[in-house]
Amino acid sequence: MAQTPVRYPVATQEELRQSGRIIVTVKGMEIGVFAVGDRYLAWRNMCPHGGAPVCEGHVCGTRMPSLVYEYTYGRDQEILRCPWHGWEFDLLTGHHLVQGSIKLRGYETEVEEGQVYVLA
Numbered sequence: 001m002a003q004t005p006v007r008y009p010v011a012t013q014e015e016l017r018q019s020g021r022i023i024v025t026v027k028g029m030e031i032g033v034f035a036v037g038d039r040y041l042a043w044r045n046m047c048p049h050g051g052a053p054v055c056e057g058h059v060c061g062t063r064m065p066s067l068v069y070e071y072t073y074g075r076d077q078e079i080l081r082c083p084w085h086g087w088e089f090d091l092l093t094g095h096h097l098v099q100g101s102i103k104l105r106g107y108e109t110e111v112e113e114g115q116v117y118v119l120a
Contacts, residue, residue, distance in 0.1 A: 005108070005119035013114050016040060020077075023055050026120045031107060033118060034059070036078055036091050042118045043080075043094055044105040052084035054104065062088055062097060080104075 010024045016035040023032050023045055030045035032055025047054035061076035079097070080089045088097040094104035108119040 007110060007117040007119055009115050010042075010118050011116050013040075013111060013116060016116055020059060021055065023053075024118070026107075026118055029120070030055070031118060031120075032056075033109065033116065034080075034091055039092070040109040040111060040116050041091055041094075042107040042109050043089075043091075044107070046105070047082045047084065047087060048096075048102050048104065049082065049087050050084055052082050054080060054082045054087075054089065057081045057083040059091070 008026045010033050011022050016033065021032055021034045023030055031042050032045050033040060033042045043055060045053050045055040058081045059077055060079050060081060061073050062079045064072040064074040066072040078091050080091050089104055090097060094106045096102040110117045110119065
């Protein structure tokens with residue numbers, strides 16, 4: 001029988017909007033909580049490629065598909081780049097940008113009265 005996830009308070013909406021992200025420890029695991037637009041997303045702080053602390057990586061955009069010799073930048077503040085090897089992950093879905101079958105481990109979030117919670 002599956003256990004009901006527990007809500008863990010991690011930050012206020014205002015704190016996350018100002019900082020963009022925080023890294024917290026929940027049930028002995030490091031989890032990065034990100035503010036992306038009006039959404040709050042939580043990902044395990046472990047890159048599936050090499051075990052790096054992925055949530056400490058640079059939040060940025062990426063090169064979009066374009067014609068030869070055209071370099072179009074897009075998705076600003078929606079991409080997480082691993083600090084060790086530069087692997088890029090979509091912060092909205094957790095999927096690796098090149099190999100979509102590779103994904104960060106995610107956790108649900110909830111907001112109540114300005115408090116952001118991670119469910120684990």
